Amino acid sequence: MTTAEHSDVLVFFGATGDLARKMIFPALYGMVVADELHVPVVGVAFSEWGLDDLQRRARESVEAAVPDADPTALDTLVGLLRYVDGDYRDPATFDALREAVGDAHRPVHYLAIPPVMFATVIEGLARAGLNTDARVVVEKPFGRDLASAQELDAVVRRAFPEESVFRIDHYLGKEEIMNLLYFRFANGFLEPVWNRNHIASVQITIAEDFGVQGRGSFYESAGALRDVLENHMLQIVALLAMEPPAYQGYGAVHEAKANVFRAIRPLTRNDIVRGQFEGYRDEPGVARGSDVETYAAVRLFIDSWRWAGVPWYLRTGKNLPVTAHEVVVEYKKPPQALFDDAMMAQHPNHLRFRLKPDGEIALGARVKTPGEEFVGEQRELVASTEGAAARQPYERLLGDAIQGDRALFTSEDSVEAAWRVVDAILTDHAPAIRYAPGTWGPTEADTLIGADGPWHDPTVPDSDGRK
Ligand code: BG6
Numbered sequence: 001m002t003t004a005e006h007s008d009v010l011v012f013f014g015a016t017g018d019l020a021r022k023m024i025f026p027a028l029y030g031m032v033v034a035d036e037l038h039v040p041v042v043g044v045a046f047s048e049w050g051l052d053d054l055q056r057r058a059r060e061s062v063e064a065a066v067p068d069a070d071p072t073a074l075d076t077l078v079g080l081l082r083y084v085d086g087d088y089r090d091p092a093t094f095d096a097l098r099e100a101v102g103d104a105h106r107p108v109h110y111l112a113i114p115p116v117m118f119a120t121v122i123e124g125l126a127r128a129g130l131n132t133d134a135r136v137v138v139e140k141p142f143g144r145d146l147a148s149a150q151e152l153d154a155v156v157r158r159a160f161p162e163e164s165v166f167r168i169d170h171y172l173g174k175e176e177i178m179n180l181l182y183f184r185f186a187n188g189f190l191e192p193v194w195n196r197n198h199i200a201s202v203q204i205t206i207a208e209d210f211g212v213q214g215r216g217s218f219y220e221s222a223g224a225l226r227d228v229l230e231n232h233m234l235q236i237v238a239l240l241a242m243e244p245p246a247y248q249g250y251g252a253v254h255e256a257k258a259n260v261f262r263a264i265r266p267l268t269r270n271d272i273v274r275g276q277f278e279g280y281r282d283e284p285g286v287a288r289g290s291d292v293e294t295y296a297a298v299r300l301f302i303d304s305w306r307w308a309g310v311p312w313y314l315r316t317g318k319n320l321p322v323t324a325h326e327v328v329v330e331y332k333k334p335p336q337a338l339f340d341d342a343m344m345a346q347h348p349n350h351l352r353f354r355l356k357p358d359g360e361i362a363l364g365a366r367v368k369t370p371g372e373e374f375v376g377e378q379r380e381l382v383a384s385t386e387g388a389a390a391r392q393p394y395e396r397l398l399g400d401a402i403q404g405d406r407a408l409f410t411s412e413d414s415v416e417a418a419w420r421v422v423d424a425i426l427t428d429h430a431p432a433i434r435y436a437p438g439t440w441g442p443t444e445a446d447t448l449i450g451a452d453g454p455w456h457d458p459t460v461p462d463s464d465g466r467k
Pocket of ligand 1: 208227228356
């Protein structure tokens with residue numbers, strides 16, 4: 001099968017689960033509305049459900065996500081559904097799936113299931129011959145560390161060739177993330193100043209003002225490092241730090257990104273501050289003595305010509321003061337203080353990319369305040385993007401998987417190289433430091449950023465975040 005052939009059935013494991021309810025059914029509905037879903041959708045789960053139950057779940061989940069859902073589109077989606085119930089360890093489940101798939105001969109299998117079940121399902125598919133001419137879509141996290149990612153890859157690759165494997169990181173399907181790549185390489189003015197000669201440091205913040213939202217037991221096996229930093233945040237680093245792709249085509253982008261991961265100096269215990277919000281240990285599914293981090297801040301270096309000596313500061317956490325995802329690229333000061341401007345910021349120039357709640361790109365600069373004195377103030381030139389019409393990441397990514405377009409998926413090379421960056425600190429780290437919900441996490445993170453700080457505050461969007 002060539003990668004460009006359209007799949008003729010979408011099979012999704014974990015059909016009765018949380019991800020399906022919150023994300024997948026609304027995404028499938030969006031695809032119907034966009035006239036992009038024309039294949040049967042076979043849900044698989046082990047829940048003692050029937051097709052009626054799944055159809056009801058689909059309706060409920062779409063109506064919760066899209067209050068003014070179009071009834072005709074919803075009927076169309078429900079009409080496309082089939083259902084197979086059974087234990088993933090039982091070959092009979094896959095025999096039943098074979099029947100449900102019917103005449104289709106290019107299935108795409110989407111594993112919206114806990115990672116511990118990946119190998120079982122992939123082996124079940126292969127045993128039933130359902131891997132022939134098929135694609136497989138694997139949800140993140142791909143493994144728990146470098147060794148388990150390699151083991152998982154070996155299992156996947158016994159059943160599917162690399163070009164049929166689609167590793168989802170939903171961040172890559174976000175408009176604002178795609179705009180990082182576009183903005184960097186669609187504009188010529190940036191390249192001359194996009195390097196160690198001009199950039200002092202880079203900060204990336206993924207802050208969320210909510211806790212673990214009932215996902216305590218998942219979080220216990222993940223923590224902020226595995227849940228967000230190793231994947232979403234390093235993907236952002238790669239898009240910002242990569243060299244221009246060597247040729248046109250997604251393969252070149254994948255290679256350029258993998259090279260960034262390879263050039264990042266592996267993190268050690270002095271590069272990370274871990275935090276845990278007060279009350280985390282009382283969450284259902286969380287161990288009373290848990291040391292899992294709900295906050296992580298790291299300092300990393302990319303050992304390449306472009307980035308040598310430029311520190312990158314990344315922080316992410318639950319129960320912080322605000323939900324905001326932002327990148328701030330701090331430029332070096334002018335070489336001489338020509339003006340007697342006592343208020344002159346340490347870094348008067350920055351480029352700020354807001355990725356959530358909406359897309360915004362801003363250039364920070366000093367502008368003279370009217371009057372006799374040559375003193376100024378910090379201003380931003382802002383370009384906002386219209387986010388409202390953008391498609392949800394899962395809509396885009398599942399559509400791409402059905403069509404065999406791998407551009408927005410992660411390659412195995414990248415996955416392993418990204419794990420190599422964090423592998424040591426997954427186990428070698430100081431205990432998580434408690435922080436009060438609604439604060440910016442442990443104050444030790446201020447020591448980590450030191451003179452390159454303070455951390456940018458996304459709640460002060462019209463300045464460079466400095467008080
Ligand atoms: C998910 C993490 O991958 O990304 C969550 O498991 C996190 O913990 C989420 O909240 C953030 O993504 P988004 O798209 O909701 O900003």
